[in-house]
Every structure is written in C-alpha cells, then in structure tokens.
C-alpha cells in the first residue's frame with residue numbers, strides 16, 4: 001500500500017513556493033515516484049476542501065439545531081395537549097361546583113321562605129363553553145369570570161345565612177324568654193279577671209291565676225330570665241318577680257320560701273320557690289301573674 005507524503009518545506013512556505021513535490025514511496029520493492037505540482041493547484045484544492053468542509057459544518061449544525069427544535073416542538077405539543085386536558089377538567093369541575101352552588105341556593109331559598117324572608121336577588125348563572133369551540137385563552141377568561149361570579153354568590157349566601165341565623169337566634173331567644181307551662185303542680189282555683197274579693201266582698205280585678213297546691217310544692221320558672229325582685233309584701237307575701245326580657249315578667253306570690261336571689265340568671269324549669277300561704281291568702285296556693293310591658297295578661301293560654 002502506498003503512503004502519500006506531502007513534501008513539507010516549512011509551514012506556509014509550501015503555499016508560497018511556486019512548485020512543490022509529492023513523493024510517493026511504495027512499501028516493499030518499487031520505485032519512488034515524485035509528483036510535481038504547482039502551488040496554485042494546491043491552493044485551489046485547499047479552497048475546495050475548505051468550502052466543502054464549511055458546507056458540511058453548516059449542514060451538520062442546521063441538522064442538529066433542527067433536531068433540537070423538533071424535539072422542543074414535540075415537547076410543547078405534549079405540554080399543550082396536557083394543559084388543554086387540565087383546562088377541560090377545570091371546566092368540568094367548575095361546572096360541578098356551580099351545580100352544587102345552585103342546589104345550595106335552592107335549599108337556602110326554601111329556608112328563607114320558611115323564615116318569611118324575601119328571596120336574595122341574584123343573576124342566573126352562565127354556563128362555561130367547552131374547549132372544542134373555544135380558544136384556551138377564551139376558556140381561561142371564562143373560568144376567571146365564573147370564579148368571580150362564584151365568589152360573589154358565596155358572599156351573598158354568607159350574608160343571607162347570617163340574616164337567617166340572626167332571625168333564628170332571635171326566635172329561639174324569644175321562645176326561651178316567653179313564659180310557657182305550669183309554674184307548679186296543682187289545680188286552678190281562681191282565674192284571671194274580675195272577681196269578688198274573698199276579703200272585702202267587692203268586685204276587684206284578679207291579675208293572675210291561683211293554683212292550689214300543698215305547702216312546699218316546687219315552683220318553677222316558666223321561661224329563661226333574671227330574678228328582678230325578691231321581697232315580702234302584705235298582699236303577695238313572699239313575692240318573686242322574674243324578668244324574661246322582650247317585655248315579659250312573671251310574678252309568684254304567697255310562697256313559703258324563695259330559693260333564688262335578685263340578679264340571678266335562671267332557665268325555664270329551674271325551681272325558684274316553694275308554694276306557701278304567706279300574705280293575703282286563704283289557703284296554700286301559688287298566685288301566678290304574667291305581665292307584658294307592665295300590663296297583667298291572662299296566663300292561662302300559656303299553661
């Protein structure tokens with residue numbers, strides 16, 4: 001096999017020299033051949049090689065960058081597809097949340113109706129379009145609008161529930177403060193209204209109910225309240241007044257004993273006194289009065 005040797009005559013000297021030789025030395029036997037070349041040929045050949053190498057480098061670089069771009073594009077396509085799916089799920093989830101909100105609104109409207117409250121004024125919810133017919137950007141805008149709408153709806157629901165809660169709390173408080181039931185176990189011996197006084201024989205107003213019972217029978221509060229007064233009066237004997245708020249007061253007379261003190265908070269059913277025969281009384285009984293804004297009313301309907 002032949003070896004080619006570029007006859008190097010020292011660096012650029014080979015280019016600058018007008019002529020140069022290439023010596024071909026065969027392996028083994030054979031004659032050494034010498035080729036005489038002009039330097040212009042060599043420059044031309046080197047130029048050609050340079051151009052070819054330049055083109056090769058350019059194409060290699062283009063191929064490499066194209067390949068990176070294609071891979072990047074593929075990745076972006078996958079990411080876009082995944083984002084589109086995520087958006088679709090978001091649209092579905094948001095639709096479900098809206099549906100739940102509508103169900104809650106319906107339930108709340110019925111509660112407001114039961115509480116005799118006006119319905120909450122609100123817009124009809126707008127459904128969001130799917131991705132098939134809309135651009136993702138438009139869908140994101142829709143989702144944002146829907147979220148804003150839901151936030152407004154949640155605030156409306158919160159305010160409405162506060163109104164209903166306050167109303168119910170008021171009703172519960174009023175119910176607990178409204179006297180109800182018998183204050184002691186016994187039987188009615190005298191009603192509310194005009195009657196002949198057992199002491200003077202004249203017709204006078206009897207401002208409560210008389211409930212006959214044995215001395216010591218427990219007397220209970222007929223509503224939540226605060227003990228307003230505990231005192232002895234010649235007429236009522238050992239007398240107890242409970243303030244229930246909302247204008248209601250109950251008065252208990254002729255007790256043998258009073259078990260609570262002024263200012264004490266009590267609940268309906270708490271034992272507050274014992275039936276007795278103190279004051280102007282013809283026998284053991286409880287005189288029970290109910291006053292609304294200071295005016296005695298018939299307690300019989302509340303028993």
Ligand SMILES: [Zn+2]
Pocket residue numbers: 190206208209210286287288
């Ligand atoms: Zn009486």
